[in-house]
Amino acid sequence: MTQDFNLLIESYFQSIMDSSDLVPLPIALVDENLTQFWENQYLKDRYPFLCSKDNVISMMKGYDLSSVILAMRTQDASFSCPSRLPMVNTVLTFSPLYDDAHVWIGAAVHFSVSSSELFPSDTNLSQKMLQNFNIALRDPLGSIFSGISTMARRLEVEDIVSCETLLQQLNQHCYHMLKSCSILSEYTAYSNGLAERNLKLISLNPYLEDLFKHLQMVVRCVGIQLSFHLPSEQIDLNLDPDKLVIVLTCLLSNSIAFADPDAELKTIHIEVSVSKRSVRFVVSDNGLGIQSDVLPHVFEPYFTSSREDLHFSHLGLGLTVCKMIVNHHDGDISIFSSEKGTSVSFTISRSLQSEYPGELTFCDNPVEYITNSYSPMYIYLSDVCEWSAI
Structure with missing residues (x-):
C-alpha cells in the first residue's frame, strides 16, 4: 500500500475496521479500484474463500465495473449486486465511504451468503x-x-x-x-465455510529441506529434475503442513503434466524467500506454458485445459483449491507463463497464530508423506507418478 493510502486507513477506515471486527457478519473493505484490502474476523473464520485482494472484482464478473464505481462516486447510498460462486449464492452490498471533502475513497462490502447448492445454477x-x-x-x-x-x-x-x-x-x-x-x-x-486450518509452529528451513528432498526422489522417476533454494534466515512459522503440501503437489503435478516432451532437460525449481510480512514460494518450470487465452481462467472452479495425451482428465479444481488454501493463510497467488515455461508465486503470512503460541512442533510430516501411501503427496501426484500396487 502507498503511504497516502495508509494515511487514509488511519484517518477514515480504522474506526470502521475496529467496529466491523465486533460484528458477526462477513464484511470487507475495498479501495477506489474495488481491490479488497481488509476483512473482518468473522469473514476470515467463516468464509476464507472470500478473502483475497481480487475477490470482489472476480465476483462482479459480468458487471460494468466502471459503472459500479461511478455509482459509488456520485450516489451516497448503499446498493446490492447478486453474484454467484459455484456452490454458494452470494449478494454483495456496497456502502460507499467518503472523506471529509465528500470524495469517494472506497466501500464497506457485506457478503450475504445464502444456502449452499450442490450444483451451480448456471x-x-x-x-x-x-x-x-x-x-x-x-x-x-x-x-x-x-x-x-x-x-x-x-x-x-x-x-x-x-x-x-x-x-x-x-x-x-x-x-x-x-x-x-x-x-x-x-x-x-x-466453498461452504467449513475448512479448518490446523496451524503448527514449525522451524521452516529443516522442514522444507526434508520435504523437498523427498519430492526430488519422487519426481525423478518421471524424468524431472527438481531443485530448490531456501532462505539463509532461520524462521519459525505457523502454517498447516498438510495444506501446504496440497498446494505444492498440485503445482508440481501441473508442471509435470505440461512438461515439454522435446526438452533435453525437464526442470522444476522452487524458490523460497522471506520478507517482513510473509514467506513467498515460487514454483517455476521450463514446460509448455499456458496459452494467453487460457491464463485468465485458470483459477476458476471446474475450468480445465488438459492435454489430450494424458492418461487422466481433471475436475478443474486444483488451482482453485490452491488459491483458497493460500487465501486461508492470508496470502496471495499469481501465475506468469510464456512459451519458455510457467512460474506460480504464492505467499503465506507470518502473522498467523496457532492455538498453542510459542510451542514449536517437531513436524515429521515429510517422512510420513513417503511412508504413508495415502498421504497428500501420493494422492495429489498420482496422476503423473505411478505408485506400485505390488
Missing part, C-alpha cells in the same frame, strides 16, 4: 461440472471393473504376469479417483 457451468465428474470418476471405475473381470479370467489359467500389469493399472485408477474425491472435498469445505 446451466453451462453445471453441465461442464457434470461432464468433469463423468470423466474423472466414471471412466476410471469402468476400467477398474473391466480389469477385475480380465484378471479373474487370466487367473483361471494362471497368467500371473499379465495380472500384475492389470493390478498396477487398477491401482493408478483408484489413486486418480481418490484424488478427485479429495480435491472435491477440499473445495466443498472451503
Whole structure:
C-alpha cells in the first residue's frame, strides 16, 4: 500500500475496521479500484474463500465495473449486486465511504451468503461440472471393473504376469479417483465455510529441506529434475503442513503434466524467500506454458485445459483449491507463463497464530508423506507418478 493510502486507513477506515471486527457478519473493505484490502474476523473464520485482494472484482464478473464505481462516486447510498460462486449464492452490498471533502475513497462490502447448492445454477457451468465428474470418476471405475473381470479370467489359467500389469493399472485408477474425491472435498469445505486450518509452529528451513528432498526422489522417476533454494534466515512459522503440501503437489503435478516432451532437460525449481510480512514460494518450470487465452481462467472452479495425451482428465479444481488454501493463510497467488515455461508465486503470512503460541512442533510430516501411501503427496501426484500396487 502507498503511504497516502495508509494515511487514509488511519484517518477514515480504522474506526470502521475496529467496529466491523465486533460484528458477526462477513464484511470487507475495498479501495477506489474495488481491490479488497481488509476483512473482518468473522469473514476470515467463516468464509476464507472470500478473502483475497481480487475477490470482489472476480465476483462482479459480468458487471460494468466502471459503472459500479461511478455509482459509488456520485450516489451516497448503499446498493446490492447478486453474484454467484459455484456452490454458494452470494449478494454483495456496497456502502460507499467518503472523506471529509465528500470524495469517494472506497466501500464497506457485506457478503450475504445464502444456502449452499450442490450444483451451480448456471446451466453451462453445471453441465461442464457434470461432464468433469463423468470423466474423472466414471471412466476410471469402468476400467477398474473391466480389469477385475480380465484378471479373474487370466487367473483361471494362471497368467500371473499379465495380472500384475492389470493390478498396477487398477491401482493408478483408484489413486486418480481418490484424488478427485479429495480435491472435491477440499473445495466443498472451503466453498461452504467449513475448512479448518490446523496451524503448527514449525522451524521452516529443516522442514522444507526434508520435504523437498523427498519430492526430488519422487519426481525423478518421471524424468524431472527438481531443485530448490531456501532462505539463509532461520524462521519459525505457523502454517498447516498438510495444506501446504496440497498446494505444492498440485503445482508440481501441473508442471509435470505440461512438461515439454522435446526438452533435453525437464526442470522444476522452487524458490523460497522471506520478507517482513510473509514467506513467498515460487514454483517455476521450463514446460509448455499456458496459452494467453487460457491464463485468465485458470483459477476458476471446474475450468480445465488438459492435454489430450494424458492418461487422466481433471475436475478443474486444483488451482482453485490452491488459491483458497493460500487465501486461508492470508496470502496471495499469481501465475506468469510464456512459451519458455510457467512460474506460480504464492505467499503465506507470518502473522498467523496457532492455538498453542510459542510451542514449536517437531513436524515429521515429510517422512510420513513417503511412508504413508495415502498421504497428500501420493494422492495429489498420482496422476503423473505411478505408485506400485505390488
